[in-house]
Amino acid sequence: MSLEDHKLKVFCTVAETKSFSKTSEIVHLTQPAVSLQIQALEEYYETKLFDRTSNTISLSPSGEVLYKYAKYILALYSAAEKEIAKITGHTKGNVTIGASTTIGNHILPTVIFDFKKMHPKVKMNIYIENTRKIMELLNTGAIEFGLVEGEMSKYKVTLEPIIQDELFLIIPQNHPWVKRKVVSLAEITKEPFITREDGSGTRQVTEKYFSSKGLKFKDINLAITIGSTESIKEAVESGMGISIVSKWVIRKEIKYGSLVALSIKEGRLNRNFYLVMNKNAIISHAVTEFLTFLREYPYDDLLNS
Amino acid sequence: MSLEDHKLKVFCTVAETKSFSKTSEIVHLTQPAVSLQIQALEEYYETKLFDRTSNTISLSPSGEVLYKYAKYILALYSAAEKEIAKITGHTKGNVTIGASTTIGNHILPTVIFDFKKMHPKVKMNIYIENTRKIMELLNTGAIEFGLVEGEMSKYKVTLEPIIQDELFLIIPQNHPWVKRKVVSLAEITKEPFITREDGSGTRQVTEKYFSSKGLKFKDINLAITIGSTESIKEAVESGMGISIVSKWVIRKEIKYGSLVALSIKEGRLNRNFYLVMNKNAIISHAVTEFLTFLREYPYDDLLNS
DNA sequence: TAATAACATAAAAATTATTTATAAATCATC
DNA sequence: GATGATTTATAAATAATTTTTATGTTATTA
Numbered sequence: 001m002s003l004e005d006h007k008l009k010v011f012c013t014v015a016e017t018k019s020f021s022k023t024s025e026i027v028h029l030t031q032p033a034v035s036l037q038i039q040a041l042e043e044y045y046e047t048k049l050f051d052r053t054s055n056t057i058s059l060s061p062s063g064e065v066l067y068k069y070a071k072y073i074l075a076l077y078s079a080a081e082k083e084i085a086k087i088t089g090h091t092k093g094n095v096t097i098g099a100s101t102t103i104g105n106h107i108l109p110t111v112i113f114d115f116k117k118m119h120p121k122v123k124m125n126i127y128i129e130n131t132r133k134i135m136e137l138l139n140t141g142a143i144e145f146g147l148v149e150g151e152m153s154k155y156k157v158t159l160e161p162i163i164q165d166e167l168f169l170i171i172p173q174n175h176p177w178v179k180r181k182v183v184s185l186a187e188i189t190k191e192p193f194i195t196r197e198d199g200s201g202t203r204q205v206t207e208k209y210f211s212s213k214g215l216k217f218k219d220i221n222l223a224i225t226i227g228s229t230e231s232i233k234e235a236v237e238s239g240m241g242i243s244i245v246s247k248w249v250i251r252k253e254i255k256y257g258s259l260v261a262l263s264i265k266e267g268r269l270n271r272n273f274y275l276v277m278n279k280n281a282i283i284s285h286a287v288t289e290f291l292t293f294l295r296e297y298p299y300d301d302l303l304n305s
Numbered sequence: 306m307s308l309e310d311h312k313l314k315v316f317c318t319v320a321e322t323k324s325f326s327k328t329s330e331i332v333h334l335t336q337p338a339v340s341l342q343i344q345a346l347e348e349y350y351e352t353k354l355f356d357r358t359s360n361t362i363s364l365s366p367s368g369e370v371l372y373k374y375a376k377y378i379l380a381l382y383s384a385a386e387k388e389i390a391k392i393t394g395h396t397k398g399n400v401t402i403g404a405s406t407t408i409g410n411h412i413l414p415t416v417i418f419d420f421k422k423m424h425p426k427v428k429m430n431i432y433i434e435n436t437r438k439i440m441e442l443l444n445t446g447a448i449e450f451g452l453v454e455g456e457m458s459k460y461k462v463t464l465e466p467i468i469q470d471e472l473f474l475i476i477p478q479n480h481p482w483v484k485r486k487v488v489s490l491a492e493i494t495k496e497p498f499i500t501r502e503d504g505s506g507t508r509q510v511t512e513k514y515f516s517s518k519g520l521k522f523k524d525i526n527l528a529i530t531i532g533s534t535e536s537i538k539e540a541v542e543s544g545m546g547i548s549i550v551s552k553w554v555i556r557k558e559i560k561y562g563s564l565v566a567l568s569i570k571e572g573r574l575n576r577n578f579y580l581v582m583n584k585n586a587i588i589s590h591a592v593t594e595f596l597t598f599l600r601e602y603p604y605d606d607l608l609n610s
Numbered sequence: 611t612a613a614t615a616a617c618a619t620a621a622a623a624a625t626t627a628t629t630t631a632t633a634a635a636t637c638a639t640c
Numbered sequence: 641g642a643t644g645a646t647t648t649a650t651a652a653a654t655a656a657t658t659t660t661t662a663t664g665t666t667a668t669t670a
Contacts, residue, residue, distance in 0.1 A: 005310055006658095020617060033659050035618060040658095045386070047393045052617070055668070062389045069385035073378055080374035081350070084367045088352045311627090325648060338628050340649060345627095357648070360637060 004077040008070040010037045011049065015067045017140050018057045026142050041066070075282045082285040092121035093286035098143035100201060101229065103273055104128035106248040107163065108147070110302055115293050122286045131201055138276060144287050146276040147294075149201030158279055161272035163299055167206065167244050168261035168269070170236050170253075177262060184265040185213055192223030192241035194232050202229065205271045206244050213266050233259065244269065251303065309382040313375040315342045316354065320372045322445050323362045331447050346371070380587045387590040397426035398591035403448035405506060406534065408578055409433035411553040412468065413452070415607055420598050427591045436506055443581060449592050451581040452599075454506030463584055466577035468604055472510065473566035473574070475538070475555060476547050482567060489570040490520055497528035497546035499537050507534065510576050511549050518571050538564065549574065556608065 013023040014034065024031040042049050049063035059067060085091055099108050104126060112124050127134070127143055134146040138157060147162065169188065171177050177187075196203040207217050223241040226232050232243050233250065237258050253259035275291070277283075283291075318328040319339065329336040347354050354368035364372060390396055404413050409431060417429050432439070432448055439451040443462060452467070474493065476482055501508040512522050528546040531537050537548050538555065542563050558564035580599070582588075588596075 021615085029658095030660055031617070032619080032661085036658080039618085045389050045393070046395045046397070047389065055616085057617095062392050065388045065392065066385055069381050069388070073381050073385075076374050076378050076381070080371055080378075083370045083374070084350050084352060087367050087370065088350070090351045092351070326646085334627095335629055336648070337630085337650080341627075344649090357635095360647085362648095 004074055005070075007037050007041055008074060010034055011041055012067060012070050012074065013141055014038060014050065014057070015059055015063065020057070022140055026140065071280070071282070078282050078284055082288060085285040090121070091119040091286055091289045093284050094123045094125065095284075095286050095290045096125040096127075096142070096144050098127040098129060098134040098137045098146040098148075100131045100134055100146075100148045101128060102149065102165075102202070102246050102248055103147045103163070106246075106251070107273075107299070107302070111294065111297055114297075115290060118293070119286070119289060122290070124290075130199070132199075135276070138278060141278075144277070144281065144283070145291070148274055148276055149271070150204060150274075156279060157276045160275040162275040162294060163273040165271050165273055166247050166268060167202065167209075167271070168247055168250070169242060169244055169264060170233070170250060170259045170261055171242050172237050172239050173257055173260060174239065175242070175260065178260050180262060182263045182265050185210070185215055188242070188264070189215070189220055191221060193220045194224045194226060194235050194241040194243040195220075195222060196229065196232065197225055197227050202245060205269070209269050247303065309379055310375075312342050312346055313379060315339055316346055317372060317375050317379065318446055319343060319355065319362070320364055320368065325362070327445055331445065376585070376587070383587050383589050387593060390590045395426070396424040396591055396594050398589050399428045399430065400589075400591050400595045401430040401432075401447070401449045403432040403434060403439040403442045403451040403453075405436045405439055405451075405453045406433060407454060407470075407507070407551050407553055408452045408468070411551075411556070412578075412604070412607070416599065416602055419602075420595060423598070424591070424594060427595070429595075435504070437504070440581070443583060446583075449582070449586065449588070450596070453579055453581055454576070455509060455579075461584060462581045465580040467580040467599060468578040470576050470578055471552050471573060472507065472514075472549050472576070473552055473555070474547060474549050474569060475541050475558075475564045475566055477542050477544050478562055478565060479544065480547075480565065483565050485567060487568045487570050490515070490518055493547070493569070494520070494525055496526060498525045499529045499531060499540050499546040499548040500527065501534065501537065502530055502532050507550060510574070514574050552608065 010023060010027055010029070013026050014020060017023050017026065020034045020038070021031045023029075024034045027034070029037075038049060045062060045066070047062040048060050049066060051058045051060055081093075097108070105128065108126060112126070116122070116124070127137060129137065131148040131150050134143070134148050135157075137143045138146050149165075169183060177183055195206070210217055210220070224235060226235060229245060229249050232245060233253060235241065236243050237253070247261070250259055250261060254261055275294070315328060315332055315334070318331050319325060322328050322331065325339045325343070326336045328334075329339045332339070334342075343354060350367060350371070352367040353365050354371060356363045356365055386398075402413070410433065413431060417431070421427070421429070432442060434442065436453040436455050439448070439453050440462075442448045443451050454470075474488065482488055500511070515522055515525070529540060531540060534550060534554050537550065538558060540546065541548050542558070552566070555564055555566060559566055580596070
């Protein structure tokens with residue numbers, strides 16, 4: 001049960017998604033319920049708020065006016081909640097996150113577990129998808145913010161580096177290099193190399209690194225392309241080749257020794273994970289608290305635990 | 306069915322009246338309903354909004370915060386409605402007026418009749434009370450604005466002269482002065498004089514006029530004091546004495562000749578009727594429209610009709 | 611023209627708000 | 641301090657609203 005004006009929330013979502021049915025998914029109602037909410041508003045103001053004549057829905061002049069005020073009103077509800085929560089110390093509500101694979105599978109579970117210890121009443125919802133899908137979810141309003149690998153500069157969102165990452169070369173425990181700490185790119189090119197599919201954030205950053213060192217991706221001895229990092233780890237473990245993956249996905253394997261991580265002589269392979277949000281987003285108190293928690297989280301401890 | 310957030314409206318009214326039961330009257334709910342609304346808010350924010358320990362209710366710190374935002378939010382609902390109504394041309398809603406006797410009985414009926422012709426969907430509610438009672442109703446929020454005779458400067462309200470009034474001496478149709486246009490104060494003191502009770506706006510302004518002309522009220526030949534202007538007219542008509550009343554209350558009697566109105570030689574007896582409103586009031590579109598109508602109304606036509 | 615996708619409508623079900631009736635608490639007064 | 645008056649709280653019943661399920665309509669696409 002939320003306090004904010006439900007009708008206005010539904011109205012804004014329709015205005016933003018330009019779709020009654022998409023809205024119904026986002027606000028967790030059925031499509032007829034959305035229709036009725038909008039109809040109730042239209043009846044109250046005695047004016048159509050949307051033009052539904054053509055295929056795409058658009059705001060009427062009155063709708064534009066209402067949208068302007070509705071956003072403002074909803075922002076005030078949120079601000080009131082935030083200010084009261086600051087006084088009482090109670091945090092509750094929903095946090096709906098979209099995270100790309102690595103973050104969603106390897107970082108968020110522990111972070112959320114720790115956050116819930118502090119704020120047990122906050123309900124967390126996590127979508128794990130690839131970066132492009134996350135950006136779409138953000139665009140429609142299905143998630144409140146995203147945690148992604150790449151810098152998706154083409155979307156009109158705010159972008160904030162939030163977690164540091166480093167990629168390492170991984171080899172199986174019976175590989176001749178296991179006693180070494182560092183290998184050169186020249187050596188790597190001779191080994192069978194396993195990589196993620198084109199479009200993967202990990203692959204993108206790896207290619208970029210190679211080319212910055214004067215190496216083309218086709219110079220690599222490409223053994224296999226696999227669509228999942230988990231499978232890559234298994235493939236490397238079973239001796240099918242070597243690969244380059246995020247330090248976050250191999251924590252367990254390094255600990256138990258089934259994989260060995262090596263640095264590359266030519267330099268570190270760093271990248272950031274990013275927090276992405278819609279520029280005009282209304283941020284609830286629960287989300288604000290979670291973002292603060294995310295920004296201050298001791299990721300190094302998590303990595304070494 | 307209003308759109309604005311009902312819970313916030315109730316909450317604000319409680320905050321302003323400092324009473325659940327008074328609020329229940331103003332918002333047209335029963336007292337338990339008000340209790341439940343406030344409880345729902347308190348449950349949602351997980352904090353008390355009012356201290357009810359002592360006899361007088363007061364806002365808690367969280368309550369203060371919510372009140373600040375609630376007023377803001379309600380003002381925005383109202384502004385949205387106003388802006389949309391400007392586009393669509395539909396005016397509706399409620400207008401709750403408090404008017405003092407003369408205005409309520411002799412001016413408002415026709416004005417409201419004319420207003421309803423333009424805006425048939427607006428519901429008008431009129432309380433007719435003496436000026437002091439009107440100010441109290443305004444203070445508790447029971448009415449949205451008042452139309453009163455006196456200048457109630459001790460209340461923290463906005464004051465705007467809105468209708469001009471003039472008081473005249475009235476005599477019965479068989480009185481020796483019927484052919485005259487003007488009589489002097491000296492002559493008046495010799496006739497039996499009928500007056501309203503102490504506290505009446507008409508009596509106040511008459512006393513003030515007399516004393517400004519160097520005449521004390523006790524110099525007058527006071528025949529009777531009557532609590533209603535209607536009764537005064539009847540008393541004058543039946544020859545019990547003369548009186549001084551507003552031009553607004555004797556329109557019919559002048560027209561049919563049962564009373565004759567004379568000027569006073571020493572000078573006109575003018576006064577204003579005032580529009581009074583709470584300084585922090587949130588004004589709905591319907592009220593805005595009605596006030597504009599009031600300000601632009603051709604009162605002289607009404608008077609001579 | 612049939613199939614699909616999106617929104618609208620109607621009746622039933624679920625949820626929420628409100629009232630009636632009553633209890634508990636707080637003051638003021640004797 | 642008891643007593644009565646006033647104010648707020650609670651509980652069960654009722655009323656009103658919201659939401660869903662089921663179905664219909666319309667526009668678009670293949």
